[in-house]
Amino acid sequence: MVRQGSTQVNGGWSHWDQWIGPPCSATCGNLYKHVTRQRSCTAPPPHFGGSNCTGEDKETITRDCNLVHCPVDGLWAQWAQWNDPPCSWTCGGGSKNVLRQRLCTDPAPQYGGRECQGKAHESLSRSCNVHKCPVNGIWTTWGEWLQHKCSGECGSSSMIVTRSRTCTVQAPEYGGRTCPGDENQSSARNCNPKGCSASGAPQKTGDILILLILASLAVRV
Template identity: 40%
Template sequence: MLYFATELILVFLSLLSLVETSDICHKPNWNNNNANGKRLPEFPIKIFEKIGPQSCYRECQAHGNCFSVNWDRNQFTCQLIDKKKNQLKPLIDDVNFVYMEMTDTVGAGGKLCGDVICNNYSTCIRISSEKMTCIETDCAEHYPVLKNGVVLERTFSPISATYGCSPGFTSVGSGNRITCRPGGKWSALSYRCEPPVNGVWGSWYGWGSCSVTCGGGTKHRTRSCDNPLPMYGGSSCSGSSVVSTTCITIGCPVNGVWGSWYGWGSCSATCGGGAKHRTRSCDNPLPMYGGSSCSGSSVVSTTCNTIGCPVNGGWGFWGEWGNCQRTTTCGGGVRIRIRLCDNPRPMYGGSSCIGTSEIFTTCNTDRCSGNIFLANSNVHNKGIVYVYRNGYWGTVCDDNFDMEDAHVVCKSLGFIRATAVHPSATLGEGSGLILMDDVNCAGTEGSIFDCSYITNHNCGHHEDVGVTCQ
């Protein structure tokens, strides 16, 4: 209890020094590897209460799986963490905490670590005052090469590789993701990329039987597209798989039967009354080999175009331009004017007016002043996001950018809400600086600058984010 009280006094003094130096204390083993007012959002492997920062750090050194600590300077609580900060697990702001990392590690690369030598894919970490161990940090093997394929995605926690086929090749199998197993060995890649195989016709089979015993018939023979079969996206065989020929042409008597009526012919007058006709043929079948012909008439007539002569429609004058269909005075909108097909109106089957009854023009096209606008689109409510910061215009990275962030962007531009997020430069790559990364909005902020974000990014313009607003 006396030791803890003494350490709390030292903690108080060290916290006073934070105001001036932003360091936790002057211990050389962790003085330059801490973050004041931040913590790592990881579930602790062990928690100590009523403990000072120096004791917290020593508990981490003594624990075999501890790599960093979160120390709560208000509650004097020590959280031991089995991870360190990296791009997948960044620190978050929390004024109650001080984050510290183990610093007595060495890059291995064939260096001695206690009684063993670490390989190039491990790190030597001291886990107690007398014991050191090699911790694997990457896969010992190179990424497997996939013939006709490429690596689409790599992750490092866990270590994995996801493959896809090169353009023009077809994937076979679903196991295109492999992971690095304990010992630095990749799991099996049950996936391959095959080039297209075009189909080729096989030989014709023999002729089949004739379809009739008299009067003429047909017989067929076939072939198959199997020499080889089309595979992996290859084209099928062109041409027919069946050919026919006539057989047994000596006919049997066939009586004629009327075929279907043909369509009505043209009316003899365009308006005011006329006549039109339609015909049928005795060809279903034709009378042959002494068979009887069809009975009845091959022609029927009816009246047509008994209404007045057609009057074609004509366009009236264009009306006035309507109001700009956007409530703001900048950022782009449209207005419309219309005309009617009433000069004259079409009557008695006359044709309607040709062309459009409405035309549009842009309005309020000046770029909105302020610190945000949308670009790379031919519509005002969609584009990649540009922001103005520290005298520069630049883009926003898509890391962690979701609909809540998009809502804030759209509402700050005068829209109701966002309807879509477009990551990975879907709307095109921007230019200039990348001014924001890891944007995290609740959705109620008035501006994207009211949300949390970082400026020390790891992005390229291929990760520029865009939005669609409503």
């Protein structure tokens, strides 16, 4: 009951309290939390039949929290292909050191995260060009000259002499070159140097001496 002679006083809200809420659920990352604040219908409170405060005495909102980025640790990407350097030899079995690498980009370390653990490069030795090397042929020394039949029994006669060699000191192998030059040689040589008679027959040694004496006497006369 309203007391006669009293003036009604309608209720009024106090100031809102500070926002309060639980701590953030993590120390980093794009997170949020619910916070609330309150007020009371005490400034002034309703008196003598005055109306109560209108509206809500509590508010709840969502706020971001801990907006710092979380550390991101680095992870390795896939290994790249092995490189292909030239072989140390073109044949006969060589070797080469091959190399491959990987990058710390999957993801790269960020915001204080750790670098990738392990090696960024890897190398190993590989055999290469293991096929046989070409071997070029090498001649033997020339053989003895072989004499063939003289072309005549007297006078200016000749005969053919020949000699040969073989490509066998080292036979060509694995695509090597054969021996350069000729396998056989031939040459003409004089033979049967004694003179022939008027009939064309070979002269005897005595006949030749008589002719030489007669020729000498004829010169003296």
